[in-house]
């Protein structure tokens with residue numbers, strides 16, 4: 001596994017487990033830092049879809065932020081596989097793709113929201129709040 005892939009210890013103090021998936025280290029850190037949610041505890045990060053599936057199986061996240069363009073396995077394929085494992089999972093796609101068709105495809109595969117890059121902390125937190133509703 002690459003350095004992008006990490007499993008964090010879940011101490012159970014928060015209600016929902018969060019996994020961040022993005023091939024950019026800067027973007028993973030950005031999402032991690034701007035997460036203002038008291039209910040969400042980060043349990044893992046991954047740098048591509050293959051790693052995301054491995055981390056998902058180990059940590060059983062409730063909420064996932066998902067990049068679309070990544071090496072090895074892209075976000076669209078990863079969303080399908082994660083939803084097959086856990087239909088109740090909440091997935092927020094965070095992608096630079098302004099392509100509406102791709103966003104629609106992600107939603108069809110089971111994603112629950114879409115946030116366009118670049119974004120502000122406020123936009124991210126609102127998108128996650130919408131996801132949790």
Ligand SMILES: [Mg+2]
Nearest residue numbers: 023067069070
């Ligand atoms: Mg990417």
